[in-house]
Structure formats: C-alpha cells, structure tokens
Amino acid sequence: MNKIVNNWVTVATFSNYIDANLAKQLLESQGIQCYLANESLVNLAWHLTVAVGWIKLQVNPQDIDLAKTLLTADNFEVQTSVDESLPDDEADDLETPSWADKTADRAFRAAVISLIVIFLPIQLYSLWLLLQLLVARQQLSQNRQLKVIVALLIDLLNLLILWQIFF
Numbered sequence: 001m002n003k004i005v006n007n008w009v010t011v012a013t014f015s016n017y018i019d020a021n022l023a024k025q026l027l028e029s030q031g032i033q034c035y036l037a038n039e040s041l042v043n044l045a046w047h048l049t050v051a052v053g054w055i056k057l058q059v060n061p062q063d064i065d066l067a068k069t070l071l072t073a074d075n076f077e078v079q080t081s082v083d084e085s086l087p088d089d090e091a092d093d094l095e096t097p098s099w100a101d102k103t104a105d106r107a108f109r110a111a112v113i114s115l116i117v118i119f120l121p122i123q124l125y126s127l128w129l130l131l132q133l134l135v136a137r138q139q140l141s142q143n144r145q146l147k148v149i150v151a152l153l154i155d156l157l158n159l160l161i162l163w164q165i166f167f
Contacts, residue, residue, distance in 0.1 A: 008035070008058035011067045017043055020055040027059065027067055034059045034067070100138035103129050104148050111151040114158050123158045126151060 014020035020036050027034045037056040042049050049055075059067045097105070110126035113119075130152055133140070140148065 007061065008037075009061050009064055010037070010056045010058050011064060012057040012071055013054035014057065015049055015054055017055060020057060023057050023071055026070055027057070027063075030066070030070055032059055032063045032067055032070075034063075097141070097144075098138065100133060100136060100140050101144045103133055104140055104144040104151075107133070108147040108151040111154040111158075115154050118158065118161060120162060123155055123162075127155050130155070 012023060014023065017036075017039055020039060024034055024036055035058055037058055038052045039055050041052055042055050057067075057071075107126050107129035110122055110129065114123035114126055130148065133148060
C-alpha cells in the first residue's frame, strides 16, 4: 500500500518531526536518498497533522525494501521506559498528585492572580480552597505545604490592600 508521489514512495509516516528526522538520518547514514514531505507544514501548523496525512518519509522506489528493513530493525525503536536512575524524591514527583495537592496548586494560582489583579472574588476563591484543605485534613506533599503557606500570606496581603483601598 505504498503511495507513489513524484517518483518517491512513502515508506513511513510520523506524527512529530523528531521521530521523522531520526528515521531520515538513519536512512541517510546508510546512503539512501530520502526526504520528509509535509514536515514544514506540520511544524508550522501542528493542528493540521492529521489533515495532511502526517509527516511522510519518502524514498526512491528502488530503495523501498532496504528502507523498510532499516526502519523496522530493533535499533530504531524509541525508548519509552522510565529512567531507573532517578533519585527517590524526583521519582515521587512523577506520581499523580492527590486531590489535596491539586487543591493546593489551585489555591496558590488563585492567590497569585488575585495579587496581580486585586479582585476580591478570586481572593475569596483562594481562601475557600485553603479552607477546604484545612477541613479535609489530607496529607500534602512537602512542596505543596509551602505553596499553601505562601497562598495564605498572599491572601492576607490582598485583604490588607483591599482594606486600605476601601476603608
């Protein structure tokens, strides 16, 4: 089911330019002439990737068999395994955050936005999220505990600013 375009044959398609260029470099290192069709378009307008048929790796018709052999070889497969050499504290950051951690992140972001905008409803939202964390009493990770403290201090600063403005 190879498509012939301008005497070039598509031997593989890729959704991103990194994998496509790796495959192209592999073929070129073996002396096979090839080019990537739609690469520039996909890089500029990534949302059109499916519409244009992905990035196409194309070769001369006489090099089809060798190109397919090289691309299906074990040495071209992409490594997707997790690096086992990560320290324990970095490995913990890769885990899915708990509800409490997500709520702490939202409270921190809302507090920072309310400091920039000085808009009372956003500040009240941040305080409400912090109150939910207090009532729930779920365990927070260490960096989220710092975010909660900073969010509370920012909210208190905002209250002071609003107090000075209105009273």
